[in-house]
Amino acid sequence: MSKGTILLLARYRLLISRMVLGYAFLFLLVRWAEHLLPYQLLQPPMARTGYDMTAWFFKLSGLSWWLVENPLGAKAFTVLLLLSGLLAFCFPKERWFVIPFSIFYFFYSVCFNLYLTHAAHLNAMMVWALFACWPRKDTDFAWLWLGFRYYACWAFGSTFLMKLVNGAFWQWDFGLLATQANQADFLFHFPDTWQADVYSWLFRHPFLLNLGAKILMLAEGCFIIGFFTRGADRLLLVLAFFILLLTFLFAEVFFAEMLVMVLAFFPLRWWARLWLLTTPGSIHKFFTSS
């Protein structure tokens, strides 16, 4: 990347940070509506750590008890999370708001996984996107933002490589078996829907499912290209949506929060346009620049 790229990203820092922080705050509001904020978890009794040593620390130190299981602590933690999120969104370059919010968000993501009893990766991208907003200097932000782009490539690229190593890629009927396991609940509870008709038809004609699974894996593999060039960023941006759509339809997950990663693949020209659109007094420049 050229020095110009760094300087331009540094210039758009306010806009990029605000979009990341806004996305994080928006999904906290969604989680509020869906009863998933700490105080809404209603002091859940089971907290599964699995092999996550950070989760061990949270349980053994009593931190998870203070943040979620203690009714007063859970309410205070929820207020802090929302308030710091709102302030960070309003003042994206104010590190006194951004850093505490990022830390609270990280604590929340650990606690959420603990009480969900599952090591979900829903918040992983957001945790690292928020971390990129920490630096004091705008140019340091630009460097970390480029680093976050590599992280996004790593997330999908490494899962593809693991599929090659562990064997999922080489199993032809992976698509059928995975979809049957994931859709059993839906087909049983909602048998009279058109979606149920489509899934049962696909189960009788598994070629499409198996082929689709391979296409999905190859789409993940495309993110390895991102390590070598930024020229494919628009393709990767589209593929991120494509992967989200396929996993939504067939893997019974909806990782919309992870889509914060697509911001890392925005071409500089898009940021320039958005910057002109959102900077006071720049609307005229926006219409005259093209």
Next chain:
Amino acid sequence: MAWQKTYLGQLWRQRRRLFWLVLVLMAGHLLPVFLNFQFLTPFYFWGMYTMPATASETYPVFHIRCNEGKVIARAHTYRDLGRMMWIYTLPKYEAYLSTGDTLPVQTVSARLFSSLLSGLPHSQPIQVTHAQVQAYPAWLRRYLEQETGLPVYRLNVQQLSLKYGTDGRPYAVDSQILIQYP
């Protein structure tokens, strides 16, 4: 030199301190490989759906009914977050009920963590305890009350075993009651 044109190469030349930070973060993501696939959030391990899928005869599904037989089932939609707390916890409850938490706590790292932190106020063991598992049905009832906005005075959760027929649709071949309240 090609190295100097890379992200890390330029970081090395222009921002030495950031270079070391990024290098440490990159190393963090390789931790699971060296720690026998234990991991340290936020250094996540992106290994889901990487193992071959196993062909299963039957698939477990949980059927929740409350009060006068009202079925609690939310289809998978863009509002997926709203049903996560019972979709994910019910299978774990069933597993803990039958086998307990099988997480090995005699590893070096687990013993080290426990010896350092277990004396703190409100410290909890790494494994899920029997008492915590026993408290789950009461919590589920309260959570469903919050979710439905209705008092739940009767709760019945069945675990069904489904088998796919030749028509591509699943049929229940077995069922057992998992939770019965009161």
